[in-house]
Amino acid sequence: MGQIADELHVPIGTVHAWLRRLLDGGLKRLHDGHRSGRPSRLSGEKLKALRQDLIRGPKANGFDAPFWTTRMVLEHVRRKYNKEYRARGMRNVLRKVGFSSKKPRPANAKRASKEEIESFKKCKETRQKVHQEGIQGLHSGRDDVRPHHAHSAERMDGIQGVRRS
Numbered sequence: 001m002g003q004i005a006d007e008l009h010v011p012i013g014t015v016h017a018w019l020r021r022l023l024d025g026g027l028k029r030l031h032d033g034h035r036s037g038r039p040s041r042l043s044g045e046k047l048k049a050l051r052q053d054l055i056r057g058p059k060a061n062g063f064d065a066p067f068w069t070t071r072m073v074l075e076h077v078r079r080k081y082n083k084e085y086r087a088r089g090m091r092n093v094l095r096k097v098g099f100s101s102k103k104p105r106p107a108n109a110k111r112a113s114k115e116e117i118e119s120f121k122k123c124k125e126t127r128q129k130v131h132q133e134g135i136q137g138l139h140s141g142r143d144d145v146r147p148h149h150a151h152s153a154e155r156m157d158g159i160q161g162v163r164r165s
Contacts, residue, residue, distance in 0.1 A: 054097070
C-alpha cells in the first residue's frame, strides 16, 4: 500500500479509504458522492415565505423604498426569521429563491428618443445606399482613375508595382 501511495503521490490513508470503498461497494463506490454542503439557515418553508415577502415588495414589509436592496433583505430576514447572513450569503439565498441582484442606475437623460433612433437608422441606411451607388458609379465606365497629386501617384505605383511609361 505504501508503494501505491508513493506512486500516486497521495497519503497512505487515502489508499486505505479507496480499498475500503472498493471492497464495500465495488467500482461504483470509488466515485465521490454528492456533497450537500452546509445546511441552509432557512428551512424550505421559510425560503418559500421569504420569496413571497420579496414578491410583495419592501413597502408591504415595512420598508420605505421602491425596490429591495441586499441590506434591506438582510434586515428583513434578521427581523422576521431571526437569522443572520452576510451580504454574499444573502445574494446566494436570493438566487436560490429565484431573484438576482441588480444595481439600479439612473436613466441616461441625453439618450435619444425611439423616434430619433429610428430616424437616424433611416438616414444611415440612405447614406450607405448613396455611398454604394457612388462607388459603383466611379468604377463603371472609367478606366483611368488617378490620384490628384503627383507624389501620390508615385507612392501608389511603388506600392502596386506599376511602372509608368
